[in-house]
Amino acid sequence: MAVATRAGGPVTPSERRPGEGFNWTALAFMAPAALLLLIFLVFPAIYTLVLSFNRGRGGQITEWVGFTNFINLFTNDPNFLRLGFPPAGALWNNVLWLVFYTFLSVSLGLLIAVMATRVRYEAIVKAIVFLPMAIAATAIGVIWSFVYFPNANTGLLNAILGIGGVGPAAFLGSTDTVNWAIIAVGVWGSVGFCTVILSAALKGISTEVLEAARVDGASERAIFFRIIIPMISLPISVVSVTLIVNVIKLFDLPYVMTRGGPGASSRTIAFSMYQEAFPSGRFGYGAAIAIVMLLLLIPVLIYNVRRFRSDRVTA
Amino acid sequence: MTAGALQNTTAGSVPRTTSERIARSVSSSPVHIVLGIIGLIWILPSVGLLITSFRPSSDMRASGWWTVFTDPNFTLANYQRVFEGEGMGSAFLNSIFITVPSTLIPLVVAALAAFALAWVRFPFRDTIFLIIIGLMLVPVQIGFIPLVQGLRPTGLLTNFGAIWLTHAAYALPFGIFLLRNFFITLPKDLIEAARIDGASNLGIFRTIVVPLSVPAIASLGIFQFLWTWNDLLMSLVYVQSNAAQPMPVKITQLLGTYASEWSLLAAASFLVMVVPLIVFFSLQRYFVQGLLAGSVK
Numbered sequence: 001m002a003v004a005t006r007a008g009g010p011v012t013p014s015e016r017r018p019g020e021g022f023n024w025t026a027l028a029f030m031a032p033a034a035l036l037l038l039i040f041l042v043f044p045a046i047y048t049l050v051l052s053f054n055r056g057r058g059g060q061i062t063e064w065v066g067f068t069n070f071i072n073l074f075t076n077d078p079n080f081l082r083l084g085f086p087p088a089g090a091l092w093n094n095v096l097w098l099v100f101y102t103f104l105s106v107s108l109g110l111l112i113a114v115m116a117t118r119v120r121y122e123a124i125v126k127a128i129v130f131l132p133m134a135i136a137a138t139a140i141g142v143i144w145s146f147v148y149f150p151n152a153n154t155g156l157l158n159a160i161l162g163i164g165g166v167g168p169a170a171f172l173g174s175t176d177t178v179n180w181a182i183i184a185v186g187v188w189g190s191v192g193f194c195t196v197i198l199s200a201a202l203k204g205i206s207t208e209v210l211e212a213a214r215v216d217g218a219s220e221r222a223i224f225f226r227i228i229i230p231m232i233s234l235p236i237s238v239v240s241v242t243l244i245v246n247v248i249k250l251f252d253l254p255y256v257m258t259r260g261g262p263g264a265s266s267r268t269i270a271f272s273m274y275q276e277a278f279p280s281g282r283f284g285y286g287a288a289i290a291i292v293m294l295l296l297l298i299p300v301l302i303y304n305v306r307r308f309r310s311d312r313v314t315a
Numbered sequence: 316m317t318a319g320a321l322q323n324t325t326a327g328s329v330p331r332t333t334s335e336r337i338a339r340s341v342s343s344s345p346v347h348i349v350l351g352i353i354g355l356i357w358i359l360p361s362v363g364l365l366i367t368s369f370r371p372s373s374d375m376r377a378s379g380w381w382t383v384f385t386d387p388n389f390t391l392a393n394y395q396r397v398f399e400g401e402g403m404g405s406a407f408l409n410s411i412f413i414t415v416p417s418t419l420i421p422l423v424v425a426a427l428a429a430f431a432l433a434w435v436r437f438p439f440r441d442t443i444f445l446i447i448i449g450l451m452l453v454p455v456q457i458g459f460i461p462l463v464q465g466l467r468p469t470g471l472l473t474n475f476g477a478i479w480l481t482h483a484a485y486a487l488p489f490g491i492f493l494l495r496n497f498f499i500t501l502p503k504d505l506i507e508a509a510r511i512d513g514a515s516n517l518g519i520f521r522t523i524v525v526p527l528s529v530p531a532i533a534s535l536g537i538f539q540f541l542w543t544w545n546d547l548l549m550s551l552v553y554v555q556s557n558a559a560q561p562m563p564v565k566i567t568q569l570l571g572t573y574a575s576e577w578s579l580l581a582a583a584s585f586l587v588m589v590v591p592l593i594v595f596f597s598l599q600r601y602f603v604q605g606l607l608a609g610s611v612k
Contacts, residue, residue, distance in 0.1 A: 025516050026437035033428035033487050040484030041453055047461035059464040115346050125350055128357050134591040136545035138563040139584040143360045146577050156363055159379050251548050273456045283460050290456040297452045
């Protein structure tokens, strides 16, 4: 603020044109942001990139190892990627998340949005499914660990299954079920976001188009798949991209519910990065995982920049 | 657009006759049933934990929370114990100490930069804006190793300094993006007229741009507040003093110590949930806008 105050002086920037000398006012307004971004984002990113090609003992540049960290990550670390049948590892878990979490959240969100328009208590339905958006992922993890608790006297899910005669199951304690159990929690947390955005999009579809289709004898099913879905394809893709970013950054739920276990079976890429860098102290290796995360986000970046550019053209 | 998202809208045309009404309710009963089941799945887990937080620990072990409807027995002992005995009280204060500056600093810094990007001409302005859009996707993990190494000698990791600055910095790209896009929609004539009257850029920023942008700034503020209040990962990395830990970190520590003491874990979880829920019910409009605006982050 102090810098900006000094800059409010005699400069008259409206009379200046780009390239005509240096604009000190703009510099003063940009300086705090530029400093924070350079110190906390840009320089660390460069350092992490350098470190990913290094052994990185103690977080220092010690011993160059070329692509060794990356090669180990993809070929020699069953906790990160184990090919075979079935595949396993953090990267594979993220693939499962990417496919099932994204698809289930978007389709369930759309389903609820469509159904909610047909009832009088639409606002209540939306508020209920949206509420998890306000809850810390840590608390969501506790809520669902409790639901999944392998004791029919305590855990709700096992109590319900017990009515049907199914014995108590340790959903979070078995490598077969743990990822599906946490993905379900992720979907529970994200459906409300999809519902609210897609519901707003649905309201934008003109009723005349739908009425015209009905008059022409189109079935409700055809209207849904041939008219509604294509007309809201942009919001659907925006929501999907947001969920994909969530997946790549996913850390809290596995950390709270299982600490990546049992064994390392429910790790995600973001979990592995934290685990390798801090509790394990393998800084070069952790840096390599951070770079992999960054690379996975680059397609999203390109998509967003394109979208913002086209927004600007139309605006 | 988003404001109306959670508000009620009655669907379709209103049935006129009784038979029409009956026909409609019969044909829509599957919808009611499915929505009812969905409502239960979204409500019951949280209600179960809320009830458990008020049940004596011995009851929790003996029977499910759903038995309280026939056999009610409540206590505040769990809250008292986590608040005083397990340090959730000081963790609650830590959460406030971390969250308030982590929300205000990026709000001010982003607004200043967004104003320059929207209304001050300078070289490479559009390029810089595109770079900032690009920085929006840089994951926080990119900074962990160098920043922990670099901040350790400064002592900022053992107080709140590191978490304030890192939360602020990682919130900037999105904050600048959101505010710049809002500022640019303000009427150009108003700002040009103020310039002709001799107003400085800082004067225009303070007396015109900020007052007209309260909705956008409020949405961003709420989003950033919830983001930092609910954050676990950044605090695990950048708050290395046990006495300074916020509630989410404290809860993961309790999980490690009391793996199946659900009464305590439930009370601790509701302490972290209560502030966002108050925000949700009191500022629903800004809240939804903030969360939806934040969805690109």
